[in-house]
Amino acid sequence: MVEAIIHMRDLVKQYKMGDNVVTALDHVTFTVEKGDFVAIVGPSGSGKSTLMNMIGCLDKPDQGEYILEGHTVNTLKDVQLAKIRNENIGFIFQNFNLLGRLTAVENVELPLIYRGMKAKERRECALRSLEQVGIVDRANHYPNQLSGGQQQRVAIARALAGTPPILLADEPTGALDSKTSQEIMDVLIQLNNEDHTIILITHDRDVAQKAKRMIMISDGRLTETEGTQHESVHIH
Amino acid sequence: MSLFTSIKLAMRNIKGNKLRALLTMLGIIIGVSSVIALVSIGQGSSKSVTDSINSLGTHLLTVNISNTDVPFTMDDVDKINKIDAVKNVSPVLSGRVTLKNGETTTDVALTGSNAAYKSVRNLSVSNGRFITDIDMDYRQKVIVLGSETAQTLFGMENPVGQKLLVNGDSYKVVGVLTEKGGSMGENTDDTVIIPFSTAQRLLGTTHIQQFYAQAKNEASLNIAMMMIERNLYQTFGDSDSYTVANQQDVMDTMSSVNDTMTMLLAGIASISLLVGGIGIMNIMFVSVTERTKEIGIRKSIGARRKDILLQFLIEAVVLSALGGLIGVGIGLIATKIYAVATGSDVVYSVAMMLFAFLFSLVVGIIFGVFPANKASKLNPIQALRFE
Numbered sequence: 001m002v003e004a005i006i007h008m009r010d011l012v013k014q015y016k017m018g019d020n021v022v023t024a025l026d027h028v029t030f031t032v033e034k035g036d037f038v039a040i041v042g043p044s045g046s047g048k049s050t051l052m053n054m055i056g057c058l059d060k061p062d063q064g065e066y067i068l069e070g071h072t073v074n075t076l077k078d079v080q081l082a083k084i085r086n087e088n089i090g091f092i093f094q095n096f097n098l099l100g101r102l103t104a105v106e107n108v109e110l111p112l113i114y115r116g117m118k119a120k121e122r123r124e125c126a127l128r129s130l131e132q133v134g135i136v137d138r139a140n141h142y143p144n145q146l147s148g149g150q151q152q153r154v155a156i157a158r159a160l161a162g163t164p165p166i167l168l169a170d171e172p173t174g175a176l177d178s179k180t181s182q183e184i185m186d187v188l189i190q191l192n193n194e195d196h197t198i199i200l201i202t203h204d205r206d207v208a209q210k211a212k213r214m215i216m217i218s219d220g221r222l223t224e225t226e227g228t229q230h231e232s233v234h235i236h
Numbered sequence: 237m238s239l240f241t242s243i244k245l246a247m248r249n250i251k252g253n254k255l256r257a258l259l260t261m262l263g264i265i266i267g268v269s270s271v272i273a274l275v276s277i278g279q280g281s282s283k284s285v286t287d288s289i290n291s292l293g294t295h296l297l298t299v300n301i302s303n304t305d306v307p308f309t310m311d312d313v314d315k316i317n318k319i320d321a322v323k324n325v326s327p328v329l330s331g332r333v334t335l336k337n338g339e340t341t342t343d344v345a346l347t348g349s350n351a352a353y354k355s356v357r358n359l360s361v362s363n364g365r366f367i368t369d370i371d372m373d374y375r376q377k378v379i380v381l382g383s384e385t386a387q388t389l390f391g392m393e394n395p396v397g398q399k400l401l402v403n404g405d406s407y408k409v410v411g412v413l414t415e416k417g418g419s420m421g422e423n424t425d426d427t428v429i430i431p432f433s434t435a436q437r438l439l440g441t442t443h444i445q446q447f448y449a450q451a452k453n454e455a456s457l458n459i460a461m462m463m464i465e466r467n468l469y470q471t472f473g474d475s476d477s478y479t480v481a482n483q484q485d486v487m488d489t490m491s492s493v494n495d496t497m498t499m500l501l502a503g504i505a506s507i508s509l510l511v512g513g514i515g516i517m518n519i520m521f522v523s524v525t526e527r528t529k530e531i532g533i534r535k536s537i538g539a540r541r542k543d544i545l546l547q548f549l550i551e552a553v554v555l556s557a558l559g560g561l562i563g564v565g566i567g568l569i570a571t572k573i574y575a576v577a578t579g580s581d582v583v584y585s586v587a588m589m590l591f592a593f594l595f596s597l598v599v600g601i602i603f604g605v606f607p608a609n610k611a612s613k614l615n616p617i618q619a620l621r622f623e
Contacts, residue, residue: 086538
């Protein structure tokens with residue numbers, strides 16, 4: 001039995017939209033194991049962003065239990081959530097979300113700054129993770145001097161810098177052309193082969209096919225589809 | 237995040253938008269520089285007033301007699317001179333006369349007094365001698381010239397020993413005063429001094445209407461003042477006939493007026509500091525809105541509320557501190573320019589500069605807290621979605 005890194009049980013999240021109550025997550029239960037590569041696929045409004053925020057510890061569930069690496073996240077305070085985000089999650093966003101005033105290497109250093117790492121050590125770590133995604137030669141470029149693919153590589157390097165157990169990618173190829181998308185997916189597959197756990201959120205089935213598991217989300221409910229490389233039984 | 241890293245980051249954000257930063261700091265710059273300039277100039281003028289009152293003579297009492305029905309004579313002056321606490325007494329008679337040396341004519345103020353006048357009024361003689369008691373006793377027609385008067389009448393010649401005409405009467409120049417400069421509406425440089433008794437005859441008066449009394453020292457000044465008042469009360473029988481003014485009182489009044497003015501101006505300038513602080517707050521609020529996305533990103537990768545709060549607070553403080561420093565610099569330069577341009581005294585007060593600078597820091601903290609707090613409270617999900 002492989003160690004479960006994420007375990008969610010009966011998660012419910014509701015939003016008030018005017019007078020209506022929208023159920024974004026409807027009793028979601030699922031497990032991600034260490035070294036997994038899970039794609040969560042769903043159309044917009046299906047609740048996948050809410051699920052991602054929940055996994056990323058940006059949001060708290062109304063009901064249910066969420067255990068991440070042994071921490072019961074749903075009971076933690078904001079300060080502790082920030083620490084979890086810093087140490088356990090590496091975010092990769094659709095539109096890269098790099099800070100324009102900082103160079104590539106400084107962007108990669110950001111999570112390490114909040115961890116309180118010393119400047120020299122920080123720089124070494126950041127350069128190492130830029131090396132890992134093959135863009136160390138652009139370390140001192142500003143984001144606006146880089147192409148979309150290069151920016152996403154820097155963003156992946158930033159997610160990797162703190163060596164978090166989980167990489168959480170929200171539509172990482174959504175803003176890229178198909179050739180660059182392929183490159184970025186190759187980087188993610190490569191990282192998964194190096195034993196990084198990856199959760200990929202997308203609306204694009206072709207992208208999702210590249211993952212080991214594919215989970216469909218619709219109206220806040222999950223269904224695991226057949227035919228992916230990795231079978232799973234932890235689905236409701 | 238360490239403080240040093242935060243300050244570096246703040247400097248970078250400020251450098252990224254120089255014009256805006258400068259405009260934001262302008263209020264603080266104007267506030268700090270005007271506080272410093274006004275206080276330096278104010279304290280300078282306070283000091284020059286004190287100096288000029290001091291140069292009139294030390295421990296000095298001025299007595300004016302308004303009652304002309306009861307004659308006040310040299311005998312009465314001598315009685316006052318016998319008071320223990322009093323060191324010197326000088327009766328004074330003033331008038332305007334025309335001086336003539338050959339073809340050169342000039343109108344000057346004339347003072348008739350005694351030998352003690354030199355010590356009472358802090359005068360010194362650069363050439364020749366001052367009036368003596370014998371000159372007084374024999375009503376000698378001798379004259380001591382102010383430095384400027386001597387220059388006007390005799391040019392480069394040595395006036396001592398020469399004769400000149402005072403209102404047509406021949407007088408002998410016995411001395412020339414050292415140049416002293418004007419103070420409090422009196423300028424001893426363009427006056428002449430003759431013996432008191434001679435002046436009485438020249439101006440046709442027998443009354444003494446004004447005299448100076450010099451106390452032995454600072455401590456005996458009040459005693460001297462009391463004794464003189466008692467003596468005068470005995471002579472005149474009512475206290476309306478004379479006034480006794482203490483030089484220290486005049487000085488205190490003048491400096492308190494000056495200090496009040498200075499504080500008033502500094503207070504008005506501090507309002508500009510407050511307005512500057514509000515300007516900083518305003519810009520920081522704009523900056524928080526503009527950087528909502530950045531805040532979201534930072535929060536998503538593990539920044540705590542405290543980290544975001546400090547980042548924006550430090551940025552506000554760095555802005556105001558920078559403004560404060562520039563303000564101190566401009567204040568000093570403005571003061572220097574004023575001093576050189578007008579030739580006035582200025583006093584650079586380090587305490588005041590420090591105070592103005594620290595005040596600007598405090599303004600930065602107070603007005604930086606609100607925007608920083610707003611930034612730190614942003615919901616990371618909504619902040620990330622912000623475009």
